Amino acid sequence: MSSPIYFLTANGNGYSSDGTLPAGAIICTEAQYNGGYVNVGGVPTIPAPPAPTLAQQAAAALSAGLAITSTGTPALDATYLYDHSIATQQLAETTSIILNGTFADGTTTIEWPYTTGAAVTMTIAEFKVIITTVAAWVSALTKCINGQSTTLPSASVTIA
Numbered sequence: 001m002s003s004p005i006y007f008l009t010a011n012g013n014g015y016s017s018d019g020t021l022p023a024g025a026i027i028c029t030e031a032q033y034n035g036g037y038v039n040v041g042g043v044p045t046i047p048a049p050p051a052p053t054l055a056q057q058a059a060a061a062l063s064a065g066l067a068i069t070s071t072g073t074p075a076l077d078a079t080y081l082y083d084h085s086i087a088t089q090q091l092a093e094t095t096s097i098i099l100n101g102t103f104a105d106g107t108t109t110i111e112w113p114y115t116t117g118a119a120v121t122m123t124i125a126e127f128k129v130i131i132t133t134v135a136a137w138v139s140a141l142t143k144c145i146n147g148q149s150t151t152l153p154s155a156s157v158t159i160a
Contacts, residue, residue: 094131
């Protein structure tokens with residue numbers, strides 16, 4: 001745990017009620033702190049950043065993608081992206097499969113991107129398994145972001 005920071009007024013007076021500061025207190029002026037540094041024993045020091053919140057951790061996990069290992073189809077092993085563009089395409093492809101039995105372009109295979117920029121060719125059956133897995137992960141992360149869960153899902157998963 002870091003020491004509390006006590007700001008000094010322009011004339012150098014502290015904000016403590018009795019004029020003293022507790023041991024280990026970091027004393028700095030607002031100018032020192034606003035510059036990103038605090039004065040610790042005469043040495044400018046960058047204070048430790050606060051730990052990320054659960055919502056921030058979940059948002060970062062979304063940006064990093066989900067690592068999937070497939071025991072049945074090793075060609076599907078990859079870290080899959082999830083962002084607004086992917087979500088939009090996923091919705092379009094899923095809707096087309098439900099309504100037409102094909103991907104949106106009328107084919108039965110699709111090139112789906114990894115986080116590396118490369119892509120894998122998937123059949124409709126493989127797409128359903130991957131997208132169902134990603135959807136469960138996104139749902140769990142979204143619940144953390146929305147305060148509905150306190151448990152982050154794993155960043156990797158194994159599927160059949």
